[in-house]
Every structure is written in structure tokens, then in C-alpha cells.
Amino acid sequence: MQAVHFGAGNIGRGFIGMLLNRANYHTTFVDVNDAIISEINKKQQYTVVLADENKQEETITNINGINSKDNPSEVVAAIVNADIITTAVGPTVLPIIAKLLAEGLSERLQQNQQPLNIIACENMIGGSELLKEKVLEHVDLKDKTAFESIFAFPNAAVDRIVPNQTNQELLTVAVEPYYEWVVDASAIKGVKPNITGVTYVDDLKPYIERKLFTVNTGHAVAAYLGYNLGFETIKQAMDNSKVSSLVKSTLKETGNILITQYGFKEETHNQYIEKIIARFLNPHISDDVTRVARGPLRKLGKNDRLIRPAILHLEILNEEPTFLAKAIAAALQYDYAADAEAVSLQEKVKVKGFAGALREVSELPTNSPLIPIVETQIEQLKKMH
Numbered sequence: 001m002q003a004v005h006f007g008a009g010n011i012g013r014g015f016i017g018m019l020l021n022r023a024n025y026h027t028t029f030v031d032v033n034d035a036i037i038s039e040i041n042k043k044q045q046y047t048v049v050l051a052d053e054n055k056q057e058e059t060i061t062n063i064n065g066i067n068s069k070d071n072p073s074e075v076v077a078a079i080v081n082a083d084i085i086t087t088a089v090g091p092t093v094l095p096i097i098a099k100l101l102a103e104g105l106s107e108r109l110q111q112n113q114q115p116l117n118i119i120a121c122e123n124m125i126g127g128s129e130l131l132k133e134k135v136l137e138h139v140d141l142k143d144k145t146a147f148e149s150i151f152a153f154p155n156a157a158v159d160r161i162v163p164n165q166t167n168q169e170l171l172t173v174a175v176e177p178y179y180e181w182v183v184d185a186s187a188i189k190g191v192k193p194n195i196t197g198v199t200y201v202d203d204l205k206p207y208i209e210r211k212l213f214t215v216n217t218g219h220a221v222a223a224y225l226g227y228n229l230g231f232e233t234i235k236q237a238m239d240n241s242k243v244s245s246l247v248k249s250t251l252k253e254t255g256n257i258l259i260t261q262y263g264f265k266e267e268t269h270n271q272y273i274e275k276i277i278a279r280f281l282n283p284h285i286s287d288d289v290t291r292v293a294r295g296p297l298r299k300l301g302k303n304d305r306l307i308r309p310a311i312l313h314l315e316i317l318n319e320e321p322t323f324l325a326k327a328i329a330a331a332l333q334y335d336y337a338a339d340a341e342a343v344s345l346q347e348k349v350k351v352k353g354f355a356g357a358l359r360e361v362s363e364l365p366t367n368s369p370l371i372p373i374v375e376t377q378i379e380q381l382k383k384m385h
């Protein structure tokens with residue numbers, strides 16, 4: 001069995017690559033990072049280390065790498081023969097890989113009529129659907145019907161904290177022990193890929209929203225408030241009682257929405273929250289606040305972890321999302337100079353003010369009730385120092 005995986009980064013090697021290896025796939029990693037790809041081809045294996053007191057190691061074999069900038073035709077050939085395609089490149093990179101993926105899939109249509117599932121493993125709602133939309137922009141009109149009948153793009157939710165790596169070996173990746181990979185079974189074409197660790201569900205919405213609006217909302221609160229208060233890692237931020245209390249209060253807000261929308265039992269959801277907070281406090285992981293805060297323009301997007309639940313809180317519960325608004329206020333002030341999105345955000349804030357920048361980045365209407373709530377929290381944040 002052949003897998004093609006785009007993105008040989010933290011989650012690609014530390015999670016997707018690991019489960020594909022366990023399921024006996026040969027994995028071709030496609031990336032633009034030449035150092036990583038060269039090393040994959042040189043070593044033909046790498047190590048995943050579980051970040052807990054035992055530091056158990058697992059060797060991932062049966063791999064090769066292709067640099068898609070240098071060898072796009074090799075990527076096309078790999079797609080023609082693939083039994084599954086996965087991605088973990090980041091939401092903003094999906095439109096970039098779409099062209100080469102479309103080329104590979106179009107070539108495959110001529111040679112191989114086997115159904116194929118393409119699963120985007122990104123932190124976003126509707127990641128695979130977005131990839132499909134972007135891929136279709138590059139597909140000939142005459143191929144579109146055949147394309148739709150053979151290729152499936154099931155959405156997915158993936159959960160495993162994989163921080164930036166500081167190991168001596170370039171490919172080694174330390175990961176938290178916990179993981180979850182949920183795939184929308186209703187969109188699968190052909191036989192469901194048999195990958196131990198993948199949970200197939202008929203309706204992904206509750207799973208992706210629960211994950212994004214709990215793990216990633218909580219993480220974002222710790223990162224933006226942590227950065228605001230001068231902490232370097234998520235653990236340092238969470239060890240601060242003000243930050244951990246704000247994370248918990250924010251997750252109460254998102255929890256109330258999720259419980260109302262999806263009927264999760266309150267007790268079960270509270271246990272889910274507790275487990276996530278314990279994961280943020282894992283002493284065996286050092287996760288920079290700047291990794292978790294990365295890409296504030298994306299994270300302030302209208303369907304992402306802060307704005308979407310804040311709007312649902314207003315719409316469904318008819319209550320002000322005070323704590324989500326505080327996190328949004330902190331995100332708007334995120335000015336890490338090495339993050340291009342943070343720099344761009346601060347330029348917008350300089351020109352348009354906080355309210356103007358928020359309106360633009362989060363695509364809010366001028367009269368959105370969220371804007372004054374966030375403005376109040378910007379003032380409140382100043383008092384936290």
C-alpha cells in the first residue's frame with residue numbers, strides 16, 4: 001500500500017506518518033524543505049519519541065521523500081500509484097499544493113480508475129473540502145465528472161500536540177502520547193482505509209468543532225495571553241494562575257455552546273476539558289507560545305477558534321463572550337516580529353485601530369456586537385499587567 005503525504009513537518013512525521021507506517025503503508029513524504037527531504041532519503045527511517053516519563057521510541061520505516069519544488073514529476077508519479085493521500089502543511093498552504101495535486105490526479109485519471117481518498121489533516125473546519133475546491137480550479141472541465149466520481153476529499157479532525165523540535169537528529173520528533181484522528185466516513189470513496197487509530201464517523205461536525213473550540217481555543221488563549229504577559233512556553237503560561245483561570249473560563253464559554261449545539265453531557269465535556277488542560281501542562285513538552293500563536297490572521301478568521309465560538313455565543317446563548325473577547329483582544333496585540341502574519345496584523349492595527357483591524361481580519365459587519373465587547377477587553381487587558 002502506498003501513501004503520499006504532503007508536509008513532512010511536526011504532525012506529518014510525528015502523527016500521520018507514524019499511523020501510516022503502523023498500517024503497513026509505504027509513505028512518500030512531499031515537502032519543500034530540502035534538508036528534511038534529503039535526510040528522509042538518506043536515513044530511510046526516523047524516530048518518534050513519546051513525551052512522557054518513559055520516553056518510549058518508535059522507528060518509522062518504509063519511507064522516502066520528494067522535494068516538490070525540484071521534482072514535481074516524481075510527485076505526479078507517486079500520486080498515480082497512491083492508495084491514500086494525506087496532508088499536514090497548514091491551512092494557508094492547501095491552495096499552494098492544489099496545483100501539483102491536480103496535475104497528479106489528472107494524470108492518474110488517465111491511468112488508474114481506482115477510487116482515492118485525499119484527507120487534509122489541518123486545524124480547520126472543512127480542510128479537505130477546501131483542498132478539493134482549490135484542486136478543481138486546476139482541473140480541465142472535461143475531466144470534472146470523472147474526477148468527482150473517483151476522488152474523495154473526506155474532512156478530518158486531528159489532535160496531537162507536537163511542539164517545534166530541538167533534537168540532535170533532524171528527523172526525530174517528540175510527541176505527546178495522546179492522539180485522535182477522526183475522519184468523515186460519509187465522504188469516503190471505495191474501501192475505507194484500514195488505519196488503526198483512525199475513527200470513522202458519519203458526521204464530523206461535532207468532532208471537529210469540539211476539538212477546534214476546546215483544544216485549539218484553549219491553546220490560543222494560553223498562547224496570546226501568555227505572550228501578552230511575557231511567558232515563553234505554554235506550560236509557563238499555564239502555571240500562571242491568571243492565565244490558567246482565563247483558559248478555563250474561556251473553555252466554559254465554548255463548552256456551553258458545544259453542549260447546547262451537540263447535546264454533549266456536561267460531565268463528559270468537563271472531563272474532556274480537564275484532560276486537555278493536563279495536556280497543556282505536560283512537563284515533558286516545551287511548546288513555545290509563538291508556535292501556538294502562529295498565524296494570528298488565520299486564527300482570527302471568522303470560522304476559526306476564537307471568532308466563530310464568540311459569534312455563536314452571542315447568537316445561540318444570547319450572552320456576551322467576555323473571555324473569548326479577552327483572548328481576541330490579546331490576539332489583536334500579538335506582535336511577534338518573526339511571524340509574518342503578526343507583522344501584517346500590527347500594520348493593520350496601526351492604520352485602522354483595533355476595531356478596524358478586527359472588522360477586516362475577521363470579516364465582521366460594521367455593527368457587529370462583538371467589536372465593542374472586544375474593545376472593552378482591550379482596556380481590561382491593560383489592567384492585567
Ligand SMILES: NC(=O)c1ccc[n+]([C@@H]2O[C@H](COP(=O)([O-])OP(=O)(O)OC[C@H]3O[C@@H](n4cnc5c(N)ncnc54)[C@H](O)[C@@H]3O)[C@@H](O)[C@H]2O)c1
Nearest residue numbers: 007008009010011031032033088089090091122123161162
Ligand atoms: N503540531 C501540532 O501540534 C498539530 C496538531 C494537529 C494539527 N496540526 C496541523 O497540522 C498542520 C501542520 O502543522 P505542523 O505543526 O506539522 O507544522 P510544520 O510547520 O511542522 O509542518 C508543515 C510542513 O509543511 C511543509 N510545507 C510548506 N509548504 C509546503 C508545500 N508547498 N508543499 C509541501 N510541503 C510544504 C513545511 O516545509 C513543513 O515541513 C497544520 O494545519 C496544523 O494546524 C498541527
Ligand SMILES: O=P(O)(O)OC[C@@H](O)[C@@H](O)[C@H](O)[C@H](O)CO
Nearest residue numbers: 123158159160161162216219292
Ligand atoms: O496548528 P495551529 O497553528 O492551527 O494551532 C497551534 C496549536 O494549537 C496546534 O498545533 C495544537 O498543538 C494541535 O492542534 C493539537 O492537536
